[in-house]
Amino acid sequence: MTSYDVIVIGAGVVGSMIARALARYRLRTLLLDKAADVGEGTTKANTAIVHAGYDAKPGTLKARLNLAGNAQYDRVCSELGVEFDRCGTYVVAASAEERISLDELYARGRQNGVPGMTLIDGAEMRRREPSVTPQAVGALYAATGGIVDPFGLCIAAAECAVLNGVELALETEVTGIVREGRRVAGVEIRKQMPGGNLAVQKLASRWVVIAAGLWADDLLHSAGLDGLSITPRKGEYYVLDRVAAGQVHTVLFPCPTAFSKGILVTRTIHGNVMLGPNSVSISDKDDLACTREGLDEVMQGALKLVPGLDRRQIIRTFAGLRATQRPTGRSNTGDFVIEVPREVDGLLLCGAIESPGLAAAPAIAAYVVDLLRGAGLTLVERPDYDPTRPVQPRFSHLSREEQQALIARDPRHGNIVCRCETVTEGEIVAACHAPIPARTYDALKRRTRLGTGRCQGGFDTPLAIEIMARELGVSPLDLTLKGGGSRLVTRQTKAVA
């Protein structure tokens, strides 16, 4: 039986950042995910905001790790070549009553140690973001808030981990955590084998880290422990065309409610405008369906903040699920649950990582390493650890001269495959041969932005299928949208169904 020092279950942004943090040490680490790509869960479908840290209750892990994580973003994103913009965020009050809640937020932010906050009046808010509602009477500005490419960060962190020796196994589902008495011995996995058979296998490890988002409670239960119960909370979103980007330059929140930070209007790091999310408790952890009612709620909420939004600029809708702890949970404090459960040896739980999980992720990873060290894991630094990863050029971000030089080096960069986002064949080829190769259409989208523009893949899909099949050495019939049975085409023409 193969033996690891640490197995990290879940290659979302939290698991991938943990894997990267562990890659610094002489350890045999395995990062597992049941999906066909890293970051396929909550990481790919959220608001993509690096929160400043005024929301969380003072004294909680959420407050501490949000602040610490936020502070690390410039360094982490620069090391990994990930797009991040500390553009500042606003909480907009649209009534005298809401104006009072800004003072409370400000006070809480001060208590949490958030730097760079200012309260501004409605006129100043409108001067900075002219499209904001004329009802705005004031706003809380947080200069340290920002926007990031969340799946880009996850991919980069996982690639950095892999380049530093961490093993990655995708399409590998952990069916349970294996115990030998008090001690966690490893995990049992189920893996799709070539030919369609399922292989069940046990992997031994001294430590198992649960970073499985919505499924953290199920995995904890499989280890014979309880005390965590995750109820998904769905959030639905609209994405608007880049032409809307002139309307919103930063991040506009409404005043928060007891349940969520509210439906916001934000520029994305990729130059679109995003609206959402609403907040609906559901029971099915796979229910990523948008609903008519939910989308209407999002649009109404967004229009309250920015009345001039144009529905005709909608190019995409999606839903994401927050890994929220059930309110009746035994130990529920509304906080992240990051701990080494006392009942067993060799298990570390990252549970209930809802917002601000993305902002906190770098700090969560550091905290996890500290907990592991404290629990007796020997950490010896590797002299050859490299915190960076090679970054592929993005054609659309280059100057004309740089574009010319890139085409001269590789003519495939002169062939534009995705016209809305100006993605070249060269970029697709690079993504197919990256440290974590793009093996699905969605994986390619997240790495290159292909198909994310106003035509939503209408023009590029047939071309991308052809290039991916060639580069990955597979038949177009084997290519999927997102792994499993999500095949893109069903057979060749003139073949019998």
Next chain:
Amino acid sequence: MRNLRCDVLVIGSGPAGLAAAYQARECGARDVLVIERNAELGGILPQCIHNGFGVRVFQSDLTGPEYVARWARMAAEAGVRTLTRTMVLAIESSPDGARRRVIATSGADGMLAIEPTALVLAMGCRERPRGALAIPGLRPAGVYTAGTAQRLVNIEGYMPGERHVILGSGDIGMIMARRLTLEGARVEAMCEILPYVSGLRRNLVQCVMDYDIPLHLSTTVIDVAGRERVESVTIAQVDAAWRPIAGTERVLPCDTLLLSVGLIPENELSRAAGVMIDPVTGGPVVDQAGATSVPGVYAAGNVVHVYDLVDDVTASALRAGRSAAGCACCTLLAESCELPVTAGENVHHVVPQRVRLPLVPEEGATLELRVRQPVEKAVRVRLSADGDVLLNKRLRYVRPSEMIGLALQPEWNERLTSAGGLQVDVEEA
């Protein structure tokens, strides 16, 4: 970066681009260059392997590839140069706005900067995707626009699925209903949110009815199910405000949802070049010769407004090509005045949006319009100038799917010189 100059530069080599380039050469432009992003000329036509192209232009019923092959040959023989696998990235204007520089890229030539005397926009249109409709449900594989499916089947040789539901009754959707059936796949239903079909009658008969494909009018898709691949869609009837009617929901098992829900003129480059866009058509505001609001920039074909017949695209491009050559050769009349054209009763839009006077016989000026609502009995199409009726044309019926053309007569010049504007109305006879 390589620098090039030419008299007339045409962006796009679909039927509009090729005809505009051909005509520009025929009218005396010396150096005419066409840029095409694909490896082959023809824009979208190489994948349109059905017939129905060129009945008026060539008096032959051709397929898309045949039609475009004729134009490619005519253009080549006329001396038009073409650059394939070349994509325009930007149109830059000189500080005084008088000149334009087109930035393009290709694997073979690298970055190109082309300075034309006249520029013809012929980028065509794109399909409206699922996201723009915000159809609720999951996002499995197997949701394609009809044109993407057409390319997969006709160019790549792969089937998008086996059991299809088609949302929308646009022409590409209907053509694909037949195509998929002929490939041995099933088309479970075609749903149209409007109470009438939005594509051409001939496609309804030849592609849908002849193949017994169930057509549901006033019906839309309200849910998509399936985590990995589409497993079913839920359809429901809608009321006059397009709201689903409770109790009419039906689940249709299928593995593919095709969308044929509208085409959008592709004008991101035009906007960036400062060309004024008509919010109703989504295309440039033009005169009868395809001249846009920017001097020296012309537009033709689906980039202006979406046509239903290729022959009309070609006709619009011949007009634009002629005037682009005129611009390049400085033979256009400097002194002219323009009349705005108003869409009146039951008229959705009229192109051109402005008519330049005087009308000259060679330019073959035509007003192209679509009605808002179908009228399945005799109507009168009335063209008037400040109430002075110029034309009163009787038609047996009008449908939004069928563009109506009205030829402008040079003999009206005198009556038009003092007019403030033109208006078209469509009323029951």
